[in-house]
Amino acid sequence: xxxxxxKLLIAFFFVIVFSTFEIIYYSIYSDxxxxxxxxxxxxxxxxxxxxxxxxxxTIWIRHRSIANIFSIFPEDGxxxxxxxxxxxxxxxxxxxxxxxxxxx
Amino acid sequence: xxxxxLEFTLKSLQRHFVKKVSVIFAFxxxxxxxxxxxxxxxxxxxxxxxxxxxxxxLVIQKMSGGRQTLIPSERVYKIANVTxxxxxxxxxxxxxxxxxxxxxxxxxxxxxxIISYKNNYNDIISFYSDKIDTISTPFIIVGQxxxxxxENNFYKNYYTFTKSSGGKLETKILGAFTSESxxxxxxxxxxxxxxxxxxxDISENLANDIIVQVPNPNEIEIVKRKLQNMFPDxxxxxxxxxxxxYQNIFDYKSGIFLAxxxxxxxxxxxxxxxxxxxxxKEDQKEIGILKALGWLTENIMQMKFIEGIFxxxxxxxxGTGFALFYVFNLQAPILRDLFTGASQLKPPFELIPFVDxxxxxxxxxxxxxxxxxxxxxxxxxxxxxxADEVMR
Numbered sequence: 001x002x003x004x005x006x007k008l009l010i011a012f013f014f015v016i017v018f019s020t021f022e023i024i025y026y027s028i029y030s031d032x033x034x035x036x037x038x039x040x041x042x043x044x045x046x047x048x049x050x051x052x053x054x055x056x057x058t059i060w061i062r063h064r065s066i067a068n069i070f071s072i073f074p075e076d077g078x079x080x081x082x083x084x085x086x087x088x089x090x091x092x093x094x095x096x097x098x099x100x101x102x103x104x
Numbered sequence: 105x106x107x108x109x110l111e112f113t114l115k116s117l118q119r120h121f122v123k124k125v126s127v128i129f130a131f132x133x134x135x136x137x138x139x140x141x142x143x144x145x146x147x148x149x150x151x152x153x154x155x156x157x158x159x160x161x162l163v164i165q166k167m168s169g170g171r172q173t174l175i176p177s178e179r180v181y182k183i184a185n186v187t188x189x190x191x192x193x194x195x196x197x198x199x200x201x202x203x204x205x206x207x208x209x210x211x212x213x214x215x216x217x218i219i220s221y222k223n224n225y226n227d228i229i230s231f232y233s234d235k236i237d238t239i240s241t242p243f244i245i246v247g248q249x250x251x252x253x254x255e256n257n258f259y260k261n262y263y264t265f266t267k268s269s270g271g272k273l274e275t276k277i278l279g280a281f282t283s284e285s286x287x288x289x290x291x292x293x294x295x296x297x298x299x300x301x302x303x304x305d306i307s308e309n310l311a312n313d314i315i316v317q318v319p320n321p322n323e324i325e326i327v328k329r330k331l332q333n334m335f336p337d338x339x340x341x342x343x344x345x346x347x348x349x350y351q352n353i354f355d356y357k358s359g360i361f362l363a364x365x366x367x368x369x370x371x372x373x374x375x376x377x378x379x380x381x382x383x384x385k386e387d388q389k390e391i392g393i394l395k396a397l398g399w400l401t402e403n404i405m406q407m408k409f410i411e412g413i414f415x416x417x418x419x420x421x422x423g424t425g426f427a428l429f430y431v432f433n434l435q436a437p438i439l440r441d442l443f444t445g446a447s448q449l450k451p452p453f454e455l456i457p458f459v460d461x462x463x464x465x466x467x468x469x470x471x472x473x474x475x476x477x478x479x480x481x482x483x484x485x486x487x488x489x490x491a492d493e494v495m496r
Binding site: 004005008009012015016018019020022023025026027033035036037038039040041042043044045046047048049050051052053054055056057061062063064065066 | 111114115117118148151152154155156157158159160163165195197199207208210212214225227228247249281282284285286287288289290291292294313315341345346349350353414417418421422424425428429432443444445446447449451454456457458459461464
């Protein structure tokens with residue numbers, strides 16, 4: 001096997017080994033992560049409100065998962081349907097055990 | 105494995121270097137985009153899954169005419185008597201519109217005397233003003249995003265709320281949440297319950313909603329049904345409902361991007377189809393020469409198989425490696441914005457390292473075997489024809 005072919009083979013194995021190592025590394029939580037996760041848990045148990053602050057522009061997106069069924073109407077009767085408002089709860093889910101957790 | 109065959113294949117790849125590099129580039133880019141988007145999505149989902157355990161088991165909201173209204177506080181005592189319930193609390197919270205920046209803050213009222221809360225304070229809140237008399241002075245603890253916005257608007261160490269009933273309430277900033285919990289607390293203002301009542305004009309015998317803890321997970325649904333029968337005017341949201349809601353929103357967000365990636369997929373499959381539908385004259389000639397030199401069909405297919413594996417595995421791992429580096433080390437610039445809103449209150453959050461093996465496997469299965477097949481089939485077609493005919 002000549003030099004350039006060996007280089008190609010080494011590059012191939014390097015990429016595979018490096019990426020596999022990366023996958024394994026990121027799939028295992030380090031101690032630092034556990035500390036951060038613990039802090040996040042404590043923050044949520046203090047505030048006791050769900051949802052992330054990724055979207056805060058309107059009040060029912062921020063805590064969309066506990067928004068009420070017709071949350072679109074109390075806030076503004078003229079507001080048209082838009083993406084997150086479609087993710088509200090099924091009104092029947094409270095009464096039917098088989099339908100629990102189903103979101104329409 | 106025949107080393108000579110491997111060497112010949114590698115040399116063949118070197119000969120067609122430019123052509124193969126363009127295939128590897130397109131292949132890796134596709135894998136990179138897919139892995140990046142799905143990893144960001146699963147990382148955020150993981151964050152939600154981690155924190156969902158800390159949420160109350162049930163949230164009880166009073167509904168009136170399909171709208172949520174304030175719930176009488178006295179129901180706390182009735183709920184506390186239900187078998188299986190360990191802890192019941194009324195919750196006072198709401199959204200406060202900050203006109204200067206056109207954003208909403210989440211104002212949460214808590215009872216600072218509850219011991220279980222006290223254990224959490226020191227770890228997640230950095231107090232930077234010890235001189236405040238917390239008994240007589242209204243104080244707030246804010247998220248990093250709120251703190252920055254207030255400071256930008258010249259509210260140093262204090263903020264003045266406008267009350268719903270009219271008038272102002274000046275509060276001192278006692279501390280701020282540490283940056284680790286930015287994704288949960290960026291827009292949060294924490295303050296004593298009585299002041300939240302004052303700001304939102306909520307009387308003492310009413311609350312926004314009631315939270316319930318049920319220690320036995322098997323009893324949550326039973327308690328939920330009991331409470332539903334006790335209070336038919338209430339909507340009861342369990343943690344399962346919240347988890348389902350999370351699942352939906354992230355499926356939706358990833359779905360949007362997947363829809364955009366369909367064009368990339370189509371172009372990739374066109375490339376594959378083009379490859380599978382026939383070899384170029386040059387490739388056919390190469391196979392013809394090899395056959396004329398005494399190579400068997402089996403050898404040619406082995407060579408093409410090695411070539412296919414080499415290109416597809418190299419591209420897959422290259423794309424995946426770069427994607428993970430991009431997401432977790434560089435914190436996914438540009439692509440991350442797909443998952444955040446348009447508000448001024450954007451949290452500078454860090455994605456939790458989490459690799460979803462199901463997604464990686466799915467992408468692998470969708471791309472690698474198809475590419476290998478697309479390399480082998482046309483070569484097999486060319487190699488079963490007579491060498492003389494192929495070369496012509």
